Amino acid sequence: MTSTRRGLNRLFVFVVGLLLLALGLGAVAVATVPVVRDGWSGTAPSVQRSVDEAHAASALSPAVSWITVGVIAVLVILALLLIAFVLKQGHGRTGRLLRETREGEGTTVVDARVAETLLQDALAGRDELVSSHVTTFDVTGTPTLNIAVTARRGVSPRAVARAVDEAVVALDAVLGREVPAYLHISGGFRARTTAPARVH
Amino acid sequence: MSAPDAATERIYSRIRRRETTSPRATIAIVLALVLVLAIAYAVTETVLSLAGAEPLIAAPPEMGSAVAGLASYDTTPMIVGGAIAALVGLVLVIVALTPGRRPRHLLDSERVATVVDDEVIASALSRTAALEGGVDPDNARVSVSRRSALVRLTPASGASVPQAAVTDAVTRQLDGLGLTPTPRAKTVLDRARVGA
Numbered sequence: 569m570t571s572t573r574r575g576l577n578r579l580f581v582f583v584v585g586l587l588l589l590a591l592g593l594g595a596v597a598v599a600t601v602p603v604v605r606d607g608w609s610g611t612a613p614s615v616q617r618s619v620d621e622a623h624a625a626s627a628l629s630p631a632v633s634w635i636t637v638g639v640i641a642v643l644v645i646l647a648l649l650l651i652a653f654v655l656k657q658g659h660g661r662t663g664r665l666l667r668e669t670r671e672g673e674g675t676t677v678v679d680a681r682v683a684e685t686l687l688q689d690a691l692a693g694r695d696e697l698v699s700s701h702v703t704t705f706d707v708t709g710t711p712t713l714n715i716a717v718t719a720r721r722g723v724s725p726r727a728v729a730r731a732v733d734e735a736v737v738a739l740d741a742v743l744g745r746e747v748p749a750y751l752h753i754s755g756g757f758r759a760r761t762t763a764p765a766r767v768h
Numbered sequence: 769m770s771a772p773d774a775a776t777e778r779i780y781s782r783i784r785r786r787e788t789t790s791p792r793a794t795i796a797i798v799l800a801l802v803l804v805l806a807i808a809y810a811v812t813e814t815v816l817s818l819a820g821a822e823p824l825i826a827a828p829p830e831m832g833s834a835v836a837g838l839a840s841y842d843t844t845p846m847i848v849g850g851a852i853a854a855l856v857g858l859v860l861v862i863v864a865l866t867p868g869r870r871p872r873h874l875l876d877s878e879r880v881a882t883v884v885d886d887e888v889i890a891s892a893l894s895r896t897a898a899l900e901g902g903v904d905p906d907n908a909r910v911s912v913s914r915r916s917a918l919v920r921l922t923p924a925s926g927a928s929v930p931q932a933a934v935t936d937a938v939t940r941q942l943d944g945l946g947l948t949p950t951p952r953a954k955t956v957l958d959r960a961r962v963g964a
Contacts, residue, residue, distance in 0.1 A: 749881070
């Protein structure tokens with residue numbers, strides 16, 4: 569339900585993986601393949617020399633070169649981007665369910681709490697459920713109800729789905745709108761530690 | 769109740785896809801934090817070297833020489849280290865490209881996009897299997913995966929368990945649930961135990 573950009577996550581993991589793979593294979597190649605080994609010892613020192621020369625050429629003072637300043641700046645920016653990337657994960661909750669403006673009649677705003685409370689109250693009395701929790705997420709711009717219920721052990725998930733469906737249809741009637749809704753039926757710890765459903 | 773309109777259906781198919789696969793968030797966050805630490809170290813080392821202070825491990829110019837002289841080192845640690853790095857990289861590439869399915873199924877529903885944990889399905893099937901097989905609920909164990917539901921029953925010694933009937937009953941219940949994809953039921957009988 570969150571707005572986490574999964575494609576970005578996968579791209580990031582892929583790029584880091586590819587880099588590690590290339591570095592690892594490169595190290596093995598330098599160690600084992602004579603041609604690569606000779607190539608490395610032939611080329612690396614001269615590359616290092618040109619790096620040193622570049623530093624000397626862009627010297628800001630005897631100790632500091634523009635390249636060093638630039639490298640530090642790039643590294644700091646990269647670190648900030650990575651931190652922003654981490655902090656972006658798992659967001660998307662919203663507090664507003666509906667907003668409607670009609671010509672000459674003003675604007676109506678329905679708080680997400682209204683639907684959340686109504687649904688949770690409707691589900692609280694159900695025998696099939698150990699617990700229920702309703703939140704609202706913004707899914708590509710549309711507020712969507714996220715209904716998470718813990719089913720009692722042994723209960724048919726179809727019965728749980730039917731109960732929640734009924735509650736949501738009742739909510740539709742109250743709101744006069746059909747708000748998208750997602751239901752997740754879980755087992756989990758609380759289902760295991762509470763009494764199983766009784767067969768009647 | 770009416771069928772969802774096209775816009776809602778788009779949201780539902782997005783939710784169905786996202787809720788049954790992994791966001792790969794944990795691994796991405798761990799990698800990002802490791803990189804941030806590595807960058808913090810590199811910047812610290814550079815600044816120390818600029819200030820003329822003692823390096824923590826090695827000053828950047830020394831690191832450069834170390835990398836340049838790579839070919840002159842002992843080969844065994846390089847092969848081992850390189851192989852480990854390559855293996856980790858390969859695992860990361862595979863993690864990035866595979867869907868990472870969660871142990872969940874989609875459940876057909878008109879109004880609400882519904883996803884069920886496999887353990888909930890298993891516990892519902894287990895009750896049916898125990899009832900149909902005439903064994904104690906504690907002696908019926910069901911494990912549900914994406915395409916199969918495996919029922920294991922431990923009969924009491926001397927009692928006969930109608931294996932085919934149990935499979936039929938579980939299959940009927942699975943069909944009635946409307947899962948996507950529908951797992952195929954299979955029943956296995958363990959050795960009978962006295963007092964089971």
